[in-house]
Amino acid sequence: QKEVEQNSGPLSVPEGAIASLNCTYSDRGSQSFFWYRQYSGKSPELIMSIYSNGDKEDGRFTAQLNKASQYVSLLIRDSQPSDSATYLCAVAAGGTSYGKLTFGQGTILTVHP
C-alpha cells in the first residue's frame, strides 16, 4: 500500500464546473496536509495547506480534511482552463515542525472550454 494515494486520472471537467480531487494516506501520525499544483515541466506550487479536521477555503479552492478516515480532498469551484495541471497531495508527520513531505502520484486535471 502506498503511503499517499491519489487517483491518477485524468480527471476532465467542463469550464465552470467543480473539480473534486481526492487523497488518502496511511500514516495516522500525519498532521500536516498540502495540495500543490504542477504545470507540465514546472515545479510544484503550493495551493493549500490544512492541519485541522474540517474545511478550509481560499478563493475558488476548498481543502477538506478527515483524519479519522485518513482522507483529504481539494475542491476547485468555477474551474478554468488555466487550472489544467497535475495536482499533488502531500502529507507530513508533525505540525509546523514537520520535515519531509510524502507525495501522492498526482491527479491530472483537464478543464475543457
Add this chain to the structure above:
Amino acid sequence: DTGVSQDPRHKITKRGQNVTFRCDPISEHNRLYWYRQTLGQGPEFLTYFQNEAQLEKSRLLSDRFSAERPKGSFSTLEIQRTEQGDSAMYLCASSLAGHRAKNIQYFGAGTRLSVL
C-alpha cells in the same frame, strides 16, 4: 526574495560519470530539502538540512548520492557513477522552520538529469 534557485537546469551525462547540482534557497530559510521526481510520479524525498545539519536521509538513497550544506546557505547534491535509473528531475525546496513559522516548502525549478 528571489525564490529557490537551482543550477544547472539541465544536465546530460554518460553512465558512470559524476554530476553535481547546486541549490540556493530563499535567503532567510533555514531548511533545505532535496526531492527526485520521475515522469508520472510525485516527488520522492531524498534528504533535508536544517542550517548545516543533515537531519534525515531517505533509506532508499544509494551511497552514490551525497548532499552537503556547508555553511547553512546553498546546498550541493552529488551523484557518483551515474546510472540510467538516475535520470529524473531533481527538485530542491526550502522553508523557514521555528517558532511561529509555517514551515511551508517552496520549490525551485529543478535540475533535469539525463543519463545516457
